[in-house]
Amino acid sequence: MENTTPPPAGGSGTNEPLGFRPLYRQVRDRLMRRIADGYWPPGQMLPSEAQIAGEFGVSQGTVRKALDEMAAEHILVRRQGRGTFVSEHNEQRVLFQYFKLVPDDGEREFPESVALSCDQDQASAQERAMLDLPAGAGVIRIRRMRSLRGKPCVSEHITLPAVLFTGLAESEIPNNLYALYAARYGVTIARSTEKLKAVGAPPGDADVLRVARGTPVLRVDRLARSIEGSAAEWRIAYCLTDSFHYLSDLR
Amino acid sequence: MENTTPPPAGGSGTNEPLGFRPLYRQVRDRLMRRIADGYWPPGQMLPSEAQIAGEFGVSQGTVRKALDEMAAEHILVRRQGRGTFVSEHNEQRVLFQYFKLVPDDGEREFPESVALSCDQDQASAQERAMLDLPAGAGVIRIRRMRSLRGKPCVSEHITLPAVLFTGLAESEIPNNLYALYAARYGVTIARSTEKLKAVGAPPGDADVLRVARGTPVLRVDRLARSIEGSAAEWRIAYCLTDSFHYLSDLR
DNA sequence: TAGTGGTCTAGACCACTTC
DNA sequence: AAGTGGTCTAGACCACTAG
Numbered sequence: 001m002e003n004t005t006p007p008p009a010g011g012s013g014t015n016e017p018l019g020f021r022p023l024y025r026q027v028r029d030r031l032m033r034r035i036a037d038g039y040w041p042p043g044q045m046l047p048s049e050a051q052i053a054g055e056f057g058v059s060q061g062t063v064r065k066a067l068d069e070m071a072a073e074h075i076l077v078r079r080q081g082r083g084t085f086v087s088e089h090n091e092q093r094v095l096f097q098y099f100k101l102v103p104d105d106g107e108r109e110f111p112e113s114v115a116l117s118c119d120q121d122q123a124s125a126q127e128r129a130m131l132d133l134p135a136g137a138g139v140i141r142i143r144r145m146r147s148l149r150g151k152p153c154v155s156e157h158i159t160l161p162a163v164l165f166t167g168l169a170e171s172e173i174p175n176n177l178y179a180l181y182a183a184r185y186g187v188t189i190a191r192s193t194e195k196l197k198a199v200g201a202p203p204g205d206a207d208v209l210r211v212a213r214g215t216p217v218l219r220v221d222r223l224a225r226s227i228e229g230s231a232a233e234w235r236i237a238y239c240l241t242d243s244f245h246y247l248s249d250l251r
Numbered sequence: 252m253e254n255t256t257p258p259p260a261g262g263s264g265t266n267e268p269l270g271f272r273p274l275y276r277q278v279r280d281r282l283m284r285r286i287a288d289g290y291w292p293p294g295q296m297l298p299s300e301a302q303i304a305g306e307f308g309v310s311q312g313t314v315r316k317a318l319d320e321m322a323a324e325h326i327l328v329r330r331q332g333r334g335t336f337v338s339e340h341n342e343q344r345v346l347f348q349y350f351k352l353v354p355d356d357g358e359r360e361f362p363e364s365v366a367l368s369c370d371q372d373q374a375s376a377q378e379r380a381m382l383d384l385p386a387g388a389g390v391i392r393i394r395r396m397r398s399l400r401g402k403p404c405v406s407e408h409i410t411l412p413a414v415l416f417t418g419l420a421e422s423e424i425p426n427n428l429y430a431l432y433a434a435r436y437g438v439t440i441a442r443s444t445e446k447l448k449a450v451g452a453p454p455g456d457a458d459v460l461r462v463a464r465g466t467p468v469l470r471v472d473r474l475a476r477s478i479e480g481s482a483a484e485w486r487i488a489y490c491l492t493d494s495f496h497y498l499s500d501l502r
Numbered sequence: 503t504a505g506t507g508g509t510c511t512a513g514a515c516c517a518c519t520t521c
Numbered sequence: 522a523a524g525t526g527g528t529c530t531a532g533a534c535c536a537c538t539a540g
Contacts, residue, residue, distance in 0.1 A: 020536070022509060048525060059511045064526085073502060080526045081518030098501060194499040197492035198449035198469040216467035218449040221496075241448040245472075248445040248499055250349060251324060271517070273528060299506060310530045315507085331507045332537030509535070516528070 027056055028066040035075065035086055036227045038186050042088040046076070049084075075190060075227065089178040089189065098178070098192070101153065101239055102247045109148055115173035116143040116208070120162055127159050130223060130234045138162030140169045145208050153244055155205040159234045177233075178224075187232050192224035196246065205238040218246060274309055279317040281307070286326065286337055287478050289437050293339040297327070300335075326441060326478065340429040340440065349429070349443070352404065352490055353498045360399055366424035367394040367459070371413055378410050381474060381485045389413030391420050396459050404495055406456040410485045428484075438483050443475035447497065456489040469497060 031052075034040055046052070049067065053060045067084055070076045074097060078084045087093065091110050102108050123131070123139040131139070139159050146154040158177070160168065165185050174180050181187040200214035209217070217238045224233040239246070282303075285291055297303070300318065304311045318335055321327045325348060329335045338344065342361050353359050374382070374390040382390070390410050397405040409428070411419065416436050425431050432438040451465035460468070468489045475484040490497070 024509080050525095061512085062510060065509085067526095078526065079519085081520080081524080083519095083525060100499075100501075192501045194501060196447060196469065196497040196499060198467040198490075199492075200467050216449040216451050218447065218469075222501075239449075241450075246447040246499075248351070248447060248497075250351075250443045250445060250473075275528080301506095312531085313529060316528085318507095329507065330538085332505080332539080334506060334538095503540085504538105505540105506538075507536085509533100511533080512531090514528100514530080517526085519523105519525075521523085 023058055024062045024065040024069070027052075027058060027063055028069055030056070031066060031070065032075070032227065036188070040086050042086045042182050042188065044086050045082075046084045046086070073190070089176065089182055091176060094176055094178055098189075100194075100246045100248065101148070101241075101244045103148065104243055104245055110175075111146040111148050111154065113173075113175045114145045114147075116145060118142045118169050118173060120169045123159075123161075127234065131159065131161050131231045133161055140165055142173060144173070148244065151240075151243075152209050153240045155208040155238045157236045161232070164232060181232070188227045189224045189232060190227040190229075192222050195221040197221075199238075201238060209238065209240055211240065215240075217241070220246070275313045275316040275320070278303075278307055278309060278314055279320060282317060282321065283326070283478065287439070291337050293337045293433050293439065295337050296333075297335045297337070324441070340427065340433055342427060345427055345429055349440075351445075351497045351499065352399070352492075352495045354399065355494055355496055361426075362397040362399050362405065363401075364424075364426045365396045365398075367396060369393045369420050369424055371420045374410075374412075378485065382410065382412050382482045384412055391416055393424060395424070399495065402491075402494075403460050404491045406459040406489045408487045412483070415483060432483070439478045440475045440483060441478040441480075443473050446472040448472075450489075452489060460489065460491055462491065466491075468492070471497070 031046075040046060046067075047055070049060050049063045053063045056063070067076060067078065071078050071084075074087055074093070076084055077087050095108055095110050099108075099111065101111075118140065120138055120140050123133050123137045127133065127139050128135065128137060133139070138161075140162050142156070142158040142160070144156040144158065145152055146156065162169075164187055165181070168185070178189045181189060197219045198216055199219045201209060201211055201217045203213050205217070206213040206215060209215075211217075218241050220235075220237040220239060222233075222235045222237070223231055224235065226232040282297075291297060297318075298306070300311050300314045304314045307314070318327060318329065322329045322335075325338055325344070327335055328338050346359055346361050350359075350362065352362075369391065371389055371391050374384050374388045378384065378390050379386065379388060384390070389412075391413050393407070393409040393411070395407040395409065396403055397407065415438055416432070419436070429440045432440060448470045449467055450470045452460060452462055452468045454464050456468070457464040457466060460466075462468075469492050471486075471488040471490060473484075473486045473488070474482055475486065477483040
């Protein structure tokens with residue numbers, strides 16, 4: 001693997017100076033492709049640094065830098081003495097990376113869920129805009145209620161591109177959706193953006209949460225992206241925050 | 252610098268296996284101490300990697316690893332071809348690291364501020380608990396209103412340990428408080444935790460924000476810590492989110 | 503042109519896990 | 522004991538900034 005042909009434009013989200021692409025980024029890209037293609041599924045152990053280095057014709061240090069970067073993004077998990085593994089969306093990871101609602105007086109807990117409905121339909125203009133869908137595309141919509149300690153606390157509206165998740169509308173809705181996306185549809189959620197607002201609870205959500213309409217609730221608008229970077233899920237959640245809070249760490 | 256005397260307990264927040272402390276962490280600790288002590292003030296350029304390596308008697312790669320880690324925590328800023336600098340709390344940094352309120356339809360902007368009051372008093376039990384203060388300790392309380400595009404959007408209640416900020420109550424309150432803490436009191440804010448809730452606007456804050464009492468607002472409870480890790484500021488902000496949102500990136 | 507950080511290599515040894 | 526990732530070193534060269 002040589003660096004004699006630097007691609008003119010960068011593509012990994014960061015601003016490359018256009019004209020130089022480090023070797024370790026090319027290694028990273030090739031590893032990412034294999035993971036995105038399902039060559040190494042979640043939970044799979046990767047070859048050792050030395051093996052990857054031999055295959056790609058680079059030094060072990062260069063492979064290490066690529067792997068470290070991917071571990072920092074939670075794409076991989078490295079464990080000394082054991083190996084390097086593709087991250088799984090197990091409960092622990094989802095709990096810490098994606099579920100930010102914490103009891104005021106206690107530890108983080110994984111919520112329980114009840115699916116209220118699940119239908120397929122044509123995407124609205126707003127849904128097409130959020131999910132980068134063409135006109136006429138289909139979506140799957142899921143309504144869900146989640147509880148902590150037996151107390152309803154989140155009313156969710158989830159929208160998925162139907163083309164990525166064919167047949168999901170007819171199946172059971174598990175508590176851990178991201179594990180299902182990965183296992184059954186090969187869609188691995190890698191990062192997301194949340195926009196938070198305080199609003200009065202809309203009628204339907206107030207009923208689900210068993211509070212009066214207009215009660216202040218936290219509205220969380222999340223767009224989740226797959227490992228390839230494309231929008232894979234749009235989710236709006238109305239959260240009760242009288243005995244919970246949304247935890248955000250600023251570094 | 253040798254690794255023959257591994258300290259029995261780790262102290263940098265992470266769980267060390269108790270019995271091995273890498274050299275680069277010891278380098279990091281020594282650099283941190285100098286920065287915390289004001290030996291290298293914010294904005295100051297550090298010696299080159301080679302110089303530090305020579306002074307500490309370690310290799311350049313080891314120094315590099317320490318510097319990279321500190322840069323990842325925003326303690327340092329590294330610029331190729333120029334050098335390594337102690338981070339400043341300039342507007343750009345505060346805007347991206349600490350001010351998460353973004354207009355729904357536009358770019359991030361730095362808000363304007365109006366100080367409403369600033370007093371010194373004995374700490375309440377709650378304030379002592381939040382800021383780790385002994386009984387009888389004094390605090391400085393600041394009330395502030397912040398605006399974006401001329402529109403009031405945040406009502407702030409700030410509490411500071413009086414012992415760290417003597418004389419602040421009698422001075423002007425600038426827009427960028429964290430720059431003042433660093434420049435005048437040698438207190439560099441390094442990280443913080445925010446707890447978010449949706450609540451009805453309390454009377455005093457509703458008046459400041461010019462909305463009806465009980466209007467849903469985002470309550471942001473922030474505890475900010477200095478570079479040494481001690482609690483340095485407790486801040487509660489009530490934010491209007493009808494045309495703004497709190498932006499949270501999940502990685 | 504000199505000085506800085508950034509990349510890449512090669513090799514030695516250490517810490518941890520598993521068999 | 523074997524295999525993995527983690528640390529540390531030494532040195533070469535590249536990309537960027539500034540005088």
